[in-house]
Amino acid sequence: MEKYTQALPPHSPLYSPQNNSEARSPSLPQPASFPSSPTTQSSYLHFTSTPLASGGSHCLSPSTVSDQDDLTCLNWLHQRGNLLPLQPLPKISTLPQTLDPIPVQQLPLSPAKPPYSFSSLIFMAIEDSPEKRLPVKGIYEWIVGNFPYYREAPGGWRNSVRHNLSLSKSFQRIHRDKSQSVGKGSLWRVCPEYRPALLEVLRKTHYCHRTNINLLSKPVLLEAADNGQNTLGETMEISDLDSLSSNPPCSLTPDHEELIPMESVELTEVVGEDSEKDPLADSGYIELHYYQYQQYQYLVLPGDSELDLESVEILQLDAEAQEAAGSLLDLAGGNH
DNA sequence: GGCCTTCTAAACAAAA
DNA sequence: TTTTTGTTTAGAAGGC
Structure with missing residues (x-):
């Protein structure tokens, strides 16, 4: 086991020796320190549970994407650091309570073929x-x-x-x-004239991959009785980790292809050498992990995310966008 | 079923 | 001469 310490490659446009982990947009306020448990490196956002069929736009408000002068430009892959920190990200996060840990030896070892053409x-x-x-x-x-x-x-x-x-x-x-x-x-x-088309294909592939693999095929979510603590539509900006962990064990299942034993709140992140890296994550994206517990969706952010409150607002998209938010393509490509 | 896209395999030539 | 690169053709598979 080793901590996830992958850094951006020096040849990457994202790479910057001095600010590789603290890229900020000058247009956004410096982040307020984001509450997080001292015993965990994951932050939890709590979304309002909105019916997924509610429709709504995937788009961010224009103000949040005003820097998208050229939507065919892949620079947004890197420039979205004003939304989310540019730093290496764990692919897997822990949850406070889970059912039986999955033995490491049962995990799939051979990397899957990428969905990209x-x-x-x-x-x-x-x-x-x-x-x-x-x-x-x-x-x-x-x-x-x-x-x-x-x-x-x-x-x-x-x-x-x-x-x-x-x-x-x-x-x-x-x-x-x-x-x-x-x-x-x-x-x-x-070829510049084919760039938009390639970008669109990439968007669609990434979107479909996330949707199909991580959401549509998500294991059956918890069917336990509502404990009555919250009602549909209520919103908590940030969930209380203690109350979360005090809930009965639930079948929270990370919508990720890789599972690791989650024995404690302490995050011990491992990304095997052969684990498939998400090139978009390498490009400075964070990979979001959604869980659903009862009527709420939880977004587990990677450790050290230091999300500022403005970013949290941006992340509070409508439910459909949340569904797709496993890919930050939605966050970045708002008004395409 | 037809069309299109993508993937795969193979053969071949040219360049380093 | 060998390896790598670039081109072309052909067939299979899958989606629409």
């Missing part, structure tokens, strides 16, 4: 490069670095990558300057 993978790889252009080898390395599945997969996927590069109009080959050329082949970049 090769076009999306290439797109993300190129966009994540400082120069917005990469050689084929660099694309391979990015994919392998972000998706351990491909570390173990047979080599055919590389053929598919090259096939995509050649066949897709979305990618342009740039001949290297021979004087500076290192290695074989050309550099590849994203």
Whole structure:
């Protein structure tokens, strides 16, 4: 077991030695210290339980997305640090009380195949490069670095990558300057006119993945009787951890592909070397984990999130947006 | 069933 | 010569 200490890679546009964990928007107030239990590194937000079918917009208010001058620009992947802290995030958070811990040895060890198409993978790889252009080898390395599945997969996927590069109009080959050329082949970049389409595909893939895997297929939620402490529609800004933990054990199940034993409130986070990294998380996103207990939804934030109250407001989207909020694409792409 | 997209495999040529 | 890169073709699978 090791603490999750993954840092942004130095080549990432997000990487900044001095502020890698404290990126703030100058337009937003400095965060008030966010209450958190000294014994846990997770913060809990408590959302009003709104019927999921209530509809409503996924969009944030214009004021919250006013910096989205160019919605086709992937910079929002990184610039949303004004909403949420830019820092490495645990993929799994603990809950105060759970049922039987799942033995580690029963956990799936082989990483699942990413839901992203090769076009999306290439797109993300190129966009994540400082120069917005990469050689084929660099694309391979990015994919392998972000998706351990491909570390173990047979080599055919590389053929598919090259096939995509050649066949897709979305990618342009740039001949290297021979004087500076290192290695074989050309550099590849994203065709600007196809960027919006690629971005949209990426959004949809990410959204669908979150929705399908994490929410629609979420295990049956607790059916225990309502303890009557809260009524539908009531809102608590921040739940009381003590009262939460004093409730009877419930079948809270993290909507995450990976489960770890949760024996105490103390967060001991492990992300195995082969755990698939979410490239969006690597881009400075936090990964939100939703739980539902009785009629409430709980958002478990990663440790050290230091969410400021304005961010909390932003997170209080309508229920449908909450459903999709496992992907911060919704938070970022409000008015597209 | 047809069309489209995506994935996979394979063959081949060119470049390093 | 070997490896990598780039192109092309073909077939299968799945979604709409």
